[in-house]
């Protein structure tokens with residue numbers, strides 16, 4: 548005999564937990580099924596172990612989606628202030644690190660403990676180490692796991708994206724979407740380091756560890772990010788690169804301004820008698836880390852020590868066009884871009900239009916946040932909406 552619930556939620560990550568809490572608070576009997584040995588594993592490793600749980604400046608513009616309007620309703624219904632109120636209710640100390648990013652003072656474990664406690668109070672049944680063997684639709688939904696069966700009129704898919712498979716990521720959400728005829732936008736790793744081809748690796752990658760303040764963009768997309776870039780053994784990383792990676796697609800050139808809002812060659816142009824490599828190195832070292840400055844001049848010497856040549860040198864440092872040869876993939880990606888087509892979902896409830904009672908929330912949906920707490924805010928907000936609908 549199946550165990551009967553009002554809703555079955557697949558995946559006890561950020562979105563699934565929030566959905567379960569909200570539904571439980573409304574008196575719904577909720578089963579939250581998680582295949583890992585514990586809940587909220589990605590929350591635990593997030594934000595370097597301190598969980599960047601939201602962003603004070605969260606706006607729809609901080610999200611990528613084939614339909615940029617879709618996220619607006621959910622983000623308006625459950626705001627950063629709502630999550631902050633929950634964090635404060637549980638006495639969790641937090642701080643703003645930079646750019647509106649809120650982190651725990653202590654550890655991400657506090658956020659997981661908070662969500663677990665809220666689930667307990669709301670009467671949610673959490674089942675870990677529960678692998679989904681089969682999902683059937685029959686006057687509601689039946690989920691088979693091991694020898695057990697669970698039945699409910701509502702099924703919420705909150706199984707996340709494909710990033711970090713060793714943390715338990717699976718493609719179950721996408722498989723279920725396909726099974727039920729729900730369209731998917733092609734998935735790709737996002738918030739991910741970019742790799743360089745062999746030639747560029749030889750040119751730059753021995754500088755691994757060097758970091759610089761840069762502006763990143765990709766051709767023909769208005770979005771720009773001014774943050775740190777880090778050279779790695781295989782290519783480029785750091786927040787500026789992770790941010791732009793979400794917009795980057797194979798064979799697109801990346802454009803970097805390596806000295807934002809600085810005019811490096813101004814003095815050289817004023818002193819014609821001192822135009823040489825030594826003076827140029829001094830000027831570049833004042834704006835960039837020394838090793839990067841020296842390497843840049845080695846690889847991009849001015850065509851001539853004339854005003855025209857110096858102007859070209861200046862132009863190049865603000866417009867470094869380089870074509871990455873790929874990304875570090877799902878192993879290193881913080882999130883998965885693409886996913887369940889938002890046209891399939893109600894923006895208010897996250898319920899699919901084609902299959903009444905079937906919901907998708909969190910990262911499995913084609914809504915991807917910028918770096919900085921936005922992905923959790925989407926998980927909380929979409930989970931909240933579904934939790935209030937089931």
Ligand SMILES: Cc1cc2nc3c(=O)[nH]c(=O)nc-3n(C[C@H](O)[C@H](O)[C@H](O)COP(=O)(O)OP(=O)(O)OC[C@H]3O[C@@H](n4cnc5c(N)ncnc54)[C@H](O)[C@@H]3O)c2cc1C
Pocket residue numbers: 557558559560561562563580581582583586587588589590592593594595598599600601677678679705706707708710711714715716717718719880881882908909910911919920921922923924926
């Ligand atoms: C290293 C790292 C750091 C991050 N740091 C931040 C940060 O500081 N701030 C931020 O906003 N975002 C951060 N993110 C992104 C954020 O973690 C995700 O966007 C967010 O967790 C998505 O929530 P979700 O509930 O949709 O998916 P998840 O949190 O991934 O939860 C999905 C759950 O479903 C379970 N599951 C998967 N497959 C199955 C299955 N077949 N059966 C049953 N259960 C299944 C998983 O085990 C998991 O518990 C980070 C991501 C990574 C990888």
